[in-house]
Amino acid sequence: MFQAHDTLVVKTHGRGLVLCTREVAAFVERVGATCGLLVVHIQHTSASLLVQENADPDVAGDLERFFARLVPDGDPLFRHDAEGPDDMPAHVRAALTQTQLVLPVSNGQLALGTWQGLYVYEHRHSGHRRSLWLHYLGD
Numbered sequence: 001m002f003q004a005h006d007t008l009v010v011k012t013h014g015r016g017l018v019l020c021t022r023e024v025a026a027f028v029e030r031v032g033a034t035c036g037l038l039v040v041h042i043q044h045t046s047a048s049l050l051v052q053e054n055a056d057p058d059v060a061g062d063l064e065r066f067f068a069r070l071v072p073d074g075d076p077l078f079r080h081d082a083e084g085p086d087d088m089p090a091h092v093r094a095a096l097t098q099t100q101l102v103l104p105v106s107n108g109q110l111a112l113g114t115w116q117g118l119y120v121y122e123h124r125h126s127g128h129r130r131s132l133w134l135h136y137l138g139d
Contacts, residue, residue, distance in 0.1 A: 004031035005135040012122035012130055015086070017050065017060045020132070021118045024103075025110050027134050033105045036138010041100040043131045046090035046123050048097035054117030063121075067093055083124075090123035097121060105138060 006027055010020050028038060042049050053059040071089045078088035103118070104111040112118070120130050 001137060002033075002036070002139055003135070003137055004033070005133070006031075008132040008134055010120045010130045010132060011127065012047070012120060012124075013127045014125050015122055016064060017052070017119040017121055019054060019117050020120055021054070021110070021112070024118055024132070024134065028105055028110060028136065029108065031136055032108075033136045034108050034139045036105050036136060038103045038105055038110070039100060039133075039135040039137075040103060040118070041133040041135075042120065043133060044099075044128075045094055046087075047128065047130050048094045048099055048121045048123065049101050049132075050097060050119045050121050051101065051103075051112065051116050052119055053115050055115050067096075071096070086123070086125050093121070093123040105136065 008023055008027065010018055010023070012018050024040060040049060071092045073089050074085035075089065080088040120132070122128065122130070
């Protein structure tokens with residue numbers, strides 16, 4: 001069994017989705033992965049990972065409006081606000097989404113659907129450098 005791992009840094013520009021499919025696919029190609037599984041883990045508690053529609057930008061806006069309604073900034077329910085009113089809501093958003101994904105690799109490529117892309121979902125208002133740990137297992 002072949003294994004390979006690396007860290008990928010994704011720059012975000014504040015709350016919203018950042019497409020990173022190309023960068024992750026480049027790792028798969030660079031290590032010569034053919035058939036197996038790729039684990040992607042984001043090493044942060046206020047951002048997450050999504051596999052989501054990559055063709056219509058309205059999807060990203062609709063997701064953000066949904067989460068803004070579900071987990072509003074400054075909600076008096078939250079005590080943890082050390083870094084501002086978006087602090088605890090960012091943690092809740094990350095808890096409701098995913099901080100790790102397992103993606104299939106087939107024929108040397110990510111086996112995503114036609115309209116699927118891999119995204120970092122930044123939950124803070126300010127931009128950050130988010131680290132993704134990539135670990136491939138397979139042939």
